[in-house]
């Protein structure tokens with residue numbers, strides 16, 4: 616019988632904002648058909664936003680953040696899952712509108728759960744997490760836009776981050792020549808090790824001047840950075856190419872012109888991991904467990920931490936200090 620367990624709880628009451636470890640009981644968990652003993656979670660940019668007062672992510676407090684979890688089913692009221700099943704639960708309302716993965720136990724609606732695919736351990740699934748899933752979905756969308764390695768280099772912005780690192784590694788594994796953009800000179804070795812062919816600076820991508828059209832440099836791009844750099848990337852994509860945009864670390868406004876779209880047939884592909892339909896979600900996890908799977912996923916792990924280290928680690932992503940993935944052992 617489960618009495619009490621540890622969780623990270625974020626609360627906002629009047630002017631008080633708190634982030635601390637608390638002892639919860641099963642009665643504190645939300646409704647949902649499946650009770651999961653969480654083994655691993657991870658740290659995504661969105662988790663860091665959930666742990667600050669004005670992150671615009673959490674819809675009601677108190678909440679246990681953690682948009683990702685992998686664990687073992689303890690009990691299920693839904694016939695699709697049974698005790699002992701290894702599962703992944705990410706996205707939807709997890710860690711934003713209802714309690715998430717920074718807890719030893721979680722209760723989740725059955726329709727949000729993905730069976731752990733053959734070929735991945737729970738730990739590997741959380742090294743991947745929403746960041747790796749988003750990178751994989753970006754690559755899938757670029758493939759659907761007919762991108763092939765023969766068309767030339769593909770750009771990855773924010774390349775040392777979670778989404779960026781996975782985009783570099785997956786594209787490299789598929790035979791693409793990858794130009795990885797980073798502002799971190801100290802991480803050039805890391806980017807080469809995970810598959811970058813060339814490292815470019817942030818200034819090579821956006822030199823501070825936005826042009827209607829620039830030289831055609833990249834056949835495609837995976838962009839978790841957004842903002843002005845994205846406008847600059849669009850102006851440098853080759854005829855018919857595409858940019859898969861997922862993020863906003865450089866800002867939310869997009870001061871672009873229509874010219875790349877109407878003169879070069881460039882496509883801007885929106886990437887949403889949160890409400891991605893289940894059939895696509897299963898397809899992406901299958902590819903992450905097969906042809907997208909990296910030989911050494913541990914290379915992308917910056918650190919493995921425990922719940923009590925989370926309050927110090929969460930803010931680091933908002934300062935652009937992530938390198939690959941931080942995973943959390945529950």
Ligand SMILES: C=CC(=O)SCCNC(=O)CCNC(=O)[C@H](O)C(C)(C)COP(=O)(O)OP(=O)(O)OC[C@H]1O[C@@H](n2cnc3c(N)ncnc32)[C@H](O)[C@@H]1OP(=O)(O)O
Nearest residue numbers: 659660661662664670671672682745749861862863888889
């Ligand atoms: C892992 C994923 C990620 O990391 S995504 C990146 C992190 N996400 C964010 O930073 C989003 C934070 N949200 C915001 O900043 C705001 O919600 C906003 C700017 C997107 C919109 O704010 P605004 O105040 O202008 O409008 P509302 O909040 O009232 O919403 C309007 C309308 O949009 C729907 N909506 C809001 N947030 C989302 C969302 N995350 N996904 C999908 N849809 C969203 C909201 O429900 C409203 O629609 P309605 O039909 O009226 O309900």
Ligand SMILES: NC(=O)C1=CN([C@@H]2O[C@H](COP(=O)(O)OP(=O)(O)OC[C@H]3O[C@@H](n4cnc5c(N)ncnc54)[C@H](O)[C@@H]3O)[C@@H](O)[C@H]2O)C=CC1
Nearest residue numbers: 660773776777778839861862863864865887888932935937
């Ligand atoms: N659309 C979706 O479903 C998803 C969106 N995201 C978004 O993708 C982005 C990245 O997420 P994570 O990889 O988890 O974060 P992360 O913190 O691991 O990586 C962010 C990267 O952006 C870089 N960066 C920060 N400021 C920059 C700037 N001004 N110019 C260029 N690069 C800059 C950082 O150095 C780092 O490499 C976030 O905005 C996140 O909200 C992430 C997952 C899913």
